[in-house]
Amino acid sequence: MVEKMRYKNSNIRKCLNTKTIAQCAAFFLYCLLPLKGICQTGESTVDALVKMGFENVGWTEDGNERVYVLQNSAYRLQGVGIGKAVDIIQKMLSKQYDKAVNDLQYWYRIKAATKVPDKDELNLFYETVDPTTNGKPLDPKFALEAGLQTNLLKAVIHARRIETVHEGERWQDIKRFGIEISHNIENESPIVLKAHDLRKAVQIPASVVEAGMQPNPR
Numbered sequence: 001m002v003e004k005m006r007y008k009n010s011n012i013r014k015c016l017n018t019k020t021i022a023q024c025a026a027f028f029l030y031c032l033l034p035l036k037g038i039c040q041t042g043e044s045t046v047d048a049l050v051k052m053g054f055e056n057v058g059w060t061e062d063g064n065e066r067v068y069v070l071q072n073s074a075y076r077l078q079g080v081g082i083g084k085a086v087d088i089i090q091k092m093l094s095k096q097y098d099k100a101v102n103d104l105q106y107w108y109r110i111k112a113a114t115k116v117p118d119k120d121e122l123n124l125f126y127e128t129v130d131p132t133t134n135g136k137p138l139d140p141k142f143a144l145e146a147g148l149q150t151n152l153l154k155a156v157i158h159a160r161r162i163e164t165v166h167e168g169e170r171w172q173d174i175k176r177f178g179i180e181i182s183h184n185i186e187n188e189s190p191i192v193l194k195a196h197d198l199r200k201a202v203q204i205p206a207s208v209v210e211a212g213m214q215p216n217p218r
Helices: 017-021 042-051 080-094 099-108 117-127 148-163 170-178 206-210
Strands: 004-008 015-016 029-032 056-060 066-072 181-183 189-191
Touching: 042 056, 080 099, 080 148, 099 117, 099 148, 117 148, 148 170
Parallel strands: none
Antiparallel strands: 004 015, 004 056, 056 066, 181 189
């Protein structure tokens, strides 16, 4: 295995050794593209993921596989499943819908689903599901076609919501895919955050602002 992983976000490149990466606090790994025999290079895939809104994207490979790491993670999910979420999204955006559905169906099977839906069933379900739950409108900053493409993306987001429950990943998907949320308060009007509400950005610590850095806009 290559000893260093090159990390990249929208503005920064840096090199971290494997030990340092393993000490990072926020982590979630996707095992993507298990075989190297693909047309895309690691760098082109990283660029595509960054444009989709993912940050701290790195990759490494050996003679058998290429592994993509997101959000400072050194964990590898051998069971693939929703660990291939980014791969599924890439297939959908390139309109490889059958391949994307095959990956989703694999996840349903390993979760012992009572029914494994096909492409048409997934499309119909997420077209008609309650828009206040798992059918919430999506407004990502990348091009997304209405209909099948959007509905399959909702299926992936729903699966990620289940797979990563209590892991703090839902908030990143809310921001990444432009999902409006509402926080209900007893006897008061709810707090609504629109798709790209500036309040979704984590605020810079007060001590840093006091030292002279501009706070994130609100």
